[in-house]
Amino acid sequence: MSKVSDRQNLVTTGIEDAIAAARETAGDKDVALMGGGVVTEALKAGLVDEVVLHQVPVLLGEGRPFFRALPEQVRLRLVEAVPAPGVTHLHYEIQR
Structure with a gap:
């Protein structure tokens, strides 16, 4: 370092x-971690306890996925969903 x-x-x-x-x-x-590549690597290493996503109601049609390829499914448990103007905040716990 x-x-x-x-x-x-x-x-x-x-x-x-x-x-x-x-x-x-x-x-x-x-x-807190930000960025799909960093979060994906932390998920692969088993170092993530929670995921918070901010969903904006816009369909882009094409684009890049936020998460990269994972070796297996990551199961999530919804902790909280908070609707707000123009966004829904989704808080998930990683299921182990």
Whole structure:
């Protein structure tokens, strides 16, 4: 891990090391991941407890999937669905 600034560290040794460093920095707070590639790698490593998705009611027709290929299905349990103007916030727990 190398220090980029007072608020950022660069971890290039894998998702496990990156999340371990984030957890150490966060202390008792939650660690959030953003981006389909990062989240997919964390899911593959079994390091994700919850997923929060923000669904906007627009059909694009074509586009890129958010999640990349996973080796197996990931079962989710809906914890909360919150409708709001122009978006629905979906909070899921990973089922193990």
